[in-house]
């Protein structure tokens with residue numbers, strides 16, 4: 033059977049989609065290639081959220097076509113995911129070596145199309161149609177292949193797994209391409225999600241991260257609120273009951289989805305981790321309005337303080353865009369002051385990137401590149417300064433970590449995460465993967481803590 037190499041760009045949703053495609057192909061007998069140089073199928077699962085991500089994947093495919101396709105003409109090349117969805121056939125017009133362009137609602141058909149291509153039944157495939165029910169097709173997980181530190185302990189999957197709960201977004205923020213690449217909101221059923229999660233837990237998974245473009249909108253249409261609880265909170269309640277599951281996380285929520293039912297869930301559900309990635313995008317009400325975010329600064333600051341009131345140890349991170357069209361120095365100063373006020377654990381700071389077809393791309397008063405660069409650097413300095421201070425303040429304290437495996441930087445050490453989602457590196461020889469450990473925090477670097485196990 034042919035071997036396949038998948039390279040993923042972008043968010044965790046894309047990682048999860050790649051994992052499901054890999055599992056689907058493995059079930060058909062495809063081998064996993066260690067690199068593109070030996071693969072018979074090379075798939076790039078793409079991201080469209082900023083131009084840089086698109087350019088990276090395009091350049092990669094150009095290089096692959098030039099270096100690999102020329103020497104091994106039988107190799108199949110494909111684009112999957114968001115850029116495949118937004119650009120479709122245009123990708124083949126631009127790069128005629130590409131055989132397969134598969135949109136975001138068609139991942140489950142990758143195997144069938146590859147069969148067609150190998151059998152010569154089709155020369156090229158472009159499928160970017162919408163497909164009812166596609167949200168329920170991202171199911172298969174890839175069993176671990178005996179190389180993980182935990183495999184000798186009988187676990188089939190990693191310690192921490194992603195579960196897709198919904199697809200698409202109806203928010204239509206003016207800067208964002210996601211509603212066009214991922215389509216309208218569609219949710220899986222609670223029972224489907226529970227079945228998948230139970231299966232993962234029985235394979236050794238201790239932590240589940242629920243995924244969706246806007247998870248707080250989960251089940252709005254299909255399930256609806258009951259007894260004052262949104263469908264999303266009903267799902268959290270159900271997951272909290274899974275025996276053997278230790279931790280529940282989710283990404284990405286929308287700030288407007290933080291009703292009191294969700295705030296209370298942090299108090300009520302012991303498995304729900306004290307951590308929230310809350311994309312704020314800007315600290316200026318004027319900009320938030322033009323972004324069509326659906327909340328103002330006061331609402332945002334309000335939910336962070338409510339969350340910290342119920343869980344003082346809450347880890348809060350965010351995404352911020354600098355240089356949105358028409359952003360003035362005064363607007364930017366509002367963002368700076370918000371970051372000072374909220375004191376995020378960490379923030380991802382993005383330079384605004386116009387996306388074709390989005391309302392913001394046609395807005396007047398684009399911000400000059402040099403100004404965007406300067407604001408980006410200034411904000412990043414502040415984020416790092418606050419992050420350092422917050423991480424240093426953890427030293428001397430105690431935390432529970434879930435050990436994920438060897439430290440990325442130093443394989444002689446182990447790495448885990450606190451419930452607030454801070455990485456802790458600990459010394460250790462024995463395999464503690466999958467263990468929940470109490471650690472004393474003894475040191476801090478930039479966005480990393482160091483600890484020792486409590487004896």
Ligand code: 5AD
Nearest residue numbers: 081207208311351352382383384385
């Ligand atoms: N330009 C820059 N950043 C963007 N994001 C989304 N769209 C754009 C864009 N056009 C950022 C937002 C979002 C994160 C995933 O990417 O901050 O939360």
